[in-house]
Amino acid sequence: MAEPISRAEVEATARLARILLSEEEIAGFTSQLGSILAYMETLNELDTTDVEPLAHVLPLKNVLRPDEVRPSIGADLAVREAPDATNGFFRVPKVLGEGGGA
Amino acid sequence: MTLPPGVKATLVVGLEIHVQLRTATKLFCGCEVRFGAPPNSLTCPVCLGHPGTLPVMNREALRCAVKTAMALGCRVLPRTKWDRKSYWYPDLPKNYQISQYDLPVGLEGAIEIPRGDGTAKTVRIRRVHLEEDAGKNLHDDPEVTLVDLNRTGTPLLEIVTEPDIASAEEAGALARELQRIVRYMGVADADMQKGHMRFEPNINCIIEKDGAEARTPIVEVKNLNSFKALEAAVAFEFERQAAAYLADPAYTIERCGKENRGWDDAALRTLVQRHKEEAHEYRYFPDPDLVPYEWTAEELGELAREAPELPQARRRRLARELGIGEGDALLIVEDRATGDLFEAAVAAGTCPKTLAKHFINIWTRLANDAGVAIAGLGLGAGALAELARIQADGTVSATAAQQIAEAMAKSPEPPRALAARMGLLQLSDRAAILPFVKDAIAANAKAAADYRAGGKKSAKSLGFLQGQAMRLSGGRANPAVIAALLKEELGPPAG
Ligand SMILES: [Zn+2]
Numbered sequence: 001m002a003e004p005i006s007r008a009e010v011e012a013t014a015r016l017a018r019i020l021l022s023e024e025e026i027a028g029f030t031s032q033l034g035s036i037l038a039y040m041e042t043l044n045e046l047d048t049t050d051v052e053p054l055a056h057v058l059p060l061k062n063v064l065r066p067d068e069v070r071p072s073i074g075a076d077l078a079v080r081e082a083p084d085a086t087n088g089f090f091r092v093p094k095v096l097g098e099g100g101g102a
Numbered sequence: 103m104t105l106p107p108g109v110k111a112t113l114v115v116g117l118e119i120h121v122q123l124r125t126a127t128k129l130f131c132g133c134e135v136r137f138g139a140p141p142n143s144l145t146c147p148v149c150l151g152h153p154g155t156l157p158v159m160n161r162e163a164l165r166c167a168v169k170t171a172m173a174l175g176c177r178v179l180p181r182t183k184w185d186r187k188s189y190w191y192p193d194l195p196k197n198y199q200i201s202q203y204d205l206p207v208g209l210e211g212a213i214e215i216p217r218g219d220g221t222a223k224t225v226r227i228r229r230v231h232l233e234e235d236a237g238k239n240l241h242d243d244p245e246v247t248l249v250d251l252n253r254t255g256t257p258l259l260e261i262v263t264e265p266d267i268a269s270a271e272e273a274g275a276l277a278r279e280l281q282r283i284v285r286y287m288g289v290a291d292a293d294m295q296k297g298h299m300r301f302e303p304n305i306n307c308i309i310e311k312d313g314a315e316a317r318t319p320i321v322e323v324k325n326l327n328s329f330k331a332l333e334a335a336v337a338f339e340f341e342r343q344a345a346a347y348l349a350d351p352a353y354t355i356e357r358c359g360k361e362n363r364g365w366d367d368a369a370l371r372t373l374v375q376r377h378k379e380e381a382h383e384y385r386y387f388p389d390p391d392l393v394p395y396e397w398t399a400e401e402l403g404e405l406a407r408e409a410p411e412l413p414q415a416r417r418r419r420l421a422r423e424l425g426i427g428e429g430d431a432l433l434i435v436e437d438r439a440t441g442d443l444f445e446a447a448v449a450a451g452t453c454p455k456t457l458a459k460h461f462i463n464i465w466t467r468l469a470n471d472a473g474v475a476i477a478g479l480g481l482g483a484g485a486l487a488e489l490a491r492i493q494a495d496g497t498v499s500a501t502a503a504q505q506i507a508e509a510m511a512k513s514p515e516p517p518r519a520l521a522a523r524m525g526l527l528q529l530s531d532r533a534a535i536l537p538f539v540k541d542a543i544a545a546n547a548k549a550a551a552d553y554r555a556g557g558k559k560s561a562k563s564l565g566f567l568q569g570q571a572m573r574l575s576g577g578r579a580n581p582a583v584i585a586a587l588l589k590e591e592l593g594p595p596a597g
Contacts, residue, residue, distance in 0.1 A: 018190060057390070058393060061394050063159065065158045067127050067161060067162035068127065070131075070133070078145045078150060079142055090248065091248055095192065
């Protein structure tokens with residue numbers, strides 16, 4: 001069987017997660033993630049042809065709330081635990097690019 | 103656009119449109135949605151993205167989303183669910199945006215864009231889904247970014263079209279029609295000044311040259327927030343991409359893939375931005391905090407029955423039932439309240455065509471001057487109907503109707519009473535008008551002779567005499583009666 005995850009895939013995943021890994025960590029994660037994925041492969045032995053994909057583990061659906069305003073906590077409390085704040089704004093390192101592209 | 107001989111460029115545009123829904127609260131928490139509140143005053147642990155909090159779906163937002171999907175002719179999925187989409191900016195502090203990936207609210211619809219001449223262009227809708235908005239990053243300070251999370255979690259409807267749009271004008275017309283539709287439905291205010299509608303066109307060109315066909319890279323222009331910017335950005339990209347390909351034939355989708363560009367509203371041009379993440383790099387996965395929603399047929403039937411008649415259907419009906427041109431109907435149905443006012447005036451009994459002319463030529467101008475829609479002028483349907491009626495039956499002239507309309511905007515008096523008080527009642531009585539006609543002929547013997555002689559000068563002379571008789575009447579005589587009397591008095595021209 002081929003390696004479940006390649007070194008390049010671990011590097012790409014780290015880049016997407018915006019984390020910096022050392023050479024040793026990349027090697028370590030490649031082997032650790034590899035054994036986890038190999039273990040998960042066991043599941044593929046099951047025949048799931050007629051099974052609906054599961055979106056949620058709870059047997060719940062249709063949970064809604066009415067569109068009624070509830071009190072917010074206020075700007076002072078909102079920013080109080082932040083590492084840095086000014087005039088009710090969160091103050092963060094300079095964002096490069098636009099952001100807000102939701 | 104000027105292209106070298108033998109070169110043909112075709113524009114291909116698809117639109118992603120974000121519409122802010124009109125709800126009292128955010129999508130997943132009870133914080134109020136309000137524009138212009140002090141920074142971070144409308145926040146709570148859920149929209150601040152604190153660990154251990156639980157989002158709960160806003161019922162009204164979901165209903166608005168489904169109603170809009172239905173209005174756009176989409177297939178509403180019987181089961182819809184929420185997914186997380188990776189996000190790396192501080193204006194959504196969870197590090198992901200709650201959106202919908204594989205089971206959106208609706209799929210495969212269409213929107214008709216009126217061209218103003220009675221024809222329409224159909225643009226297919228790919229999907230309609232709900233998602234939460236991000237907050238605002240303020241970049242004024244060169245050293246730091248300030249973050250306001252009041253907007254974080256505001257319900258947005260994302261509408262994605264197929265690449266069926268072929269010009270900047272069509273892109274603008276589609277956006278405006280969508281604005282009318284969501285306003286008719288009452289699901290959104292769609293106030294451009296408040297950023298309630300934002301556009302992201304995907305633009306490329308097909309270039310035919312020397313019998314070969316090439317496609318330029320697809321450029322996505324981010325976050326346009328006015329109709330003008332949307333149109334200008336599409337037009338700019340068309341020119342830029344065609345020129346870029348002609349300068350370098352390697353500028354193709356095969357070589358360059360997709361590109362993100364921003365819009366500089368001052369310079370009216372697009373600028374290179376960060377590279378687009380591939381779709382799978384957003385790493386969508388089902389949100390374990392939110393459960394799916396399954397519609398019953400009863401619920402969907404009830405939502406469908408709540409739908410009002412939409413602008414395009416209303417235009418068609420007015421054109422068919424009242425003989426009003428679709429170009430005119432376009433303006434009359436611009437907003438729902440104005441369309442309702444028009445129809446109430448028609449129901450009160452009037453000449454619909456004259457009423458339509460008043461809406462287009464008089465009331466629109468007065469409404470624009472007052473900075474409101476026609477329905478916002480505060481005039482009753484009965485008064486509008488009466489003004490059109492007294493013009494149509496010759497009681498007042500078209501010019502007098504304009505003056506009366508201006509007076510109506512300031513006075514509660516009915517149009518006929520205003521006309522009487524302002525001395526604008528038109529004379530239609532033949533016996534009353536005859537002396538003016540006789541005097542005009544007597545004072546202008548040469549013109550009368552020219553008319554009787556026939557030939558080239560005849561029509562001109564009649565017009566002159568008509569004007570003289572009108573002047574003698576103080577502008578009050580019915581022009582049709584003057585013309586008829588003149589012809590009787592002068593006898594038929596020679597020849
Ligand atoms: Zn909140």
